[in-house]
Amino acid sequence: MKKKIQLAIMFATPTPYIIADEIFSGLDLETSIIIQELFFKIIGKRKIILVSHEKNIIAxxxxxxxxxxxxxxxxxxxxxxxxxxxxxxxxxIDDKTKYIKQLFDSL
Structure with a gap:
C-alpha cells in the first residue's frame, strides 16, 4: 500500500523529471499494468528515468x-x-551457467 501512495504522489507532483528505481517490483499485476499505462500517457511531457532488472519492462x-x-x-x-x-x-554469464550445469550434471 505504501508503494501505491508513493506512485500516486509521484504522478500528482508536477515535476519535470521522474526517477523510479524498480518501480514495478512488488506490485500486483493489475496495478503494474495501470502504472505502465500511466507512464505511457506522460512520456513526452516529463522525463522519465526507470531503473529495472526486468527484461519486459526494459523492452x-x-x-x-x-x-x-x-x-x-x-x-x-x-x-x-x-x-x-x-x-x-x-x-x-555463459561461463557461470556452464559451471553450474556441470555441478548439477555431477549430482
Whole structure:
C-alpha cells in the first residue's frame, strides 16, 4: 500500500523529471499494468528515468537504454529483446551457467 501512495504522489507532483528505481517490483499485476499505462500517457511531457532488472519492462520502455557495469554506463543500441545476449557477453554469464550445469550434471 505504501508503494501505491508513493506512485500516486509521484504522478500528482508536477515535476519535470521522474526517477523510479524498480518501480514495478512488488506490485500486483493489475496495478503494474495501470502504472505502465500511466507512464505511457506522460512520456513526452516529463522525463522519465526507470531503473529495472526486468527484461519486459526494459523492452516496453526502450527509448534510451543504458547498461551499468563496473560503474560505467554504456548505451545499448540493439533490439531490447536481445539484451540477454549482450549481458551474457559482458558479464561472462555463459561461463557461470556452464559451471553450474556441470555441478548439477555431477549430482
Amino acid at each position: 516496453k520502455f526502450s527509448d534510451n537504454i543504458l547498461i551499468m557495469s563496473d560503474g560505467t554506463l554504456t548505451k545499448y543500441r540493439q533490439d531490447p529483446n536481445l539484451i540477454d545476449d549482450f549481458i551474457k557477453r559482458g558479464e561472462q
